[in-house]
Amino acid sequence: MTKLESGIVILVNFPFTHLQSSKVRPALVLTTKGEDIIILGIFSRVPEKLQDSWITIDELNPAFKQSGLKKTSVVKTEKIAVVHQSLMRKELGRLSSELMQHVKQTLRKTLEIE
Numbered sequence: 001m002t003k004l005e006s007g008i009v010i011l012v013n014f015p016f017t018h019l020q021s022s023k024v025r026p027a028l029v030l031t032t033k034g035e036d037i038i039i040l041g042i043f044s045r046v047p048e049k050l051q052d053s054w055i056t057i058d059e060l061n062p063a064f065k066q067s068g069l070k071k072t073s074v075v076k077t078e079k080i081a082v083v084h085q086s087l088m089r090k091e092l093g094r095l096s097s098e099l100m101q102h103v104k105q106t107l108r109k110t111l112e113i114e
Contacts, residue, residue: 003032004029004032004037004085004088004091005029005032006029006030006031006100007028007029007094007095007097007100008028008029008091008093008094009026009027009028009029009042009067009068009069009091009092009093009094009095010026010027010029010037010039010088010089010090010091010092011024011025011026011027011088011089011090011091011092012024012025012026012027012037012039012083012087012088012089013083013087013089014027014039014041014079014081014083015081015083017079022087024089025041025042025043026042026068026069026073026092027039027040027041027042027081028040028042028075028095028103030080030107032085035084035085035086036082036083036084036085037082037083037084037085037088038080038081038082039080039081039082039083040075040076040077040079040080040081040103040107041075041076041079041081042057042069042073042074042075042076043073043074043076043079044069044070044071044072044073044074045074046072046073046074050074051076051078052106052109052110053076053077053078053106053109053110054074054075054076054077054106055074055075055077055099055102055103055106056072056073056074057069057072057073057074057075057095057099058072059071059072060072061099063095063096063098063099065093066093066094066095066096067092067093067094067095068091068092068093068094069092069093075103077103077106077107077110078110
């Protein structure tokens with residue numbers, strides 16, 4: 001399998017935090033290490049009030065189409081998972097470099113490394 005680059009949106013079996021089950025959902029690739037992918041969960045249910053650790057991917061944004069998502073969604077930077085590449089169903093698209101910069105800044109704050 002080829003190395004997935006940071007910023008690619010994939011469809012993957014994303015584990016729940018209790019690790020008892022998973023759900024097929026879009027995820028954002030942060031990096032690939034060997035056969036593992038470090039990802040952030042992407043969720044299509046967008047609440048009215050967003051947390052500081054969430055980033056909206058708005059379908060009204062001109063760069064939305066390249067993401068491969070079907071509707072406005074939220075990247076939750078606290079929903080981090082490491083999964084084997086074999087759990088990836090397919091590649092959907094990619095986030096714009098501007099949006100990816102915003103994700104990285106928010107991730108640093110979420111992880112308190114800034």
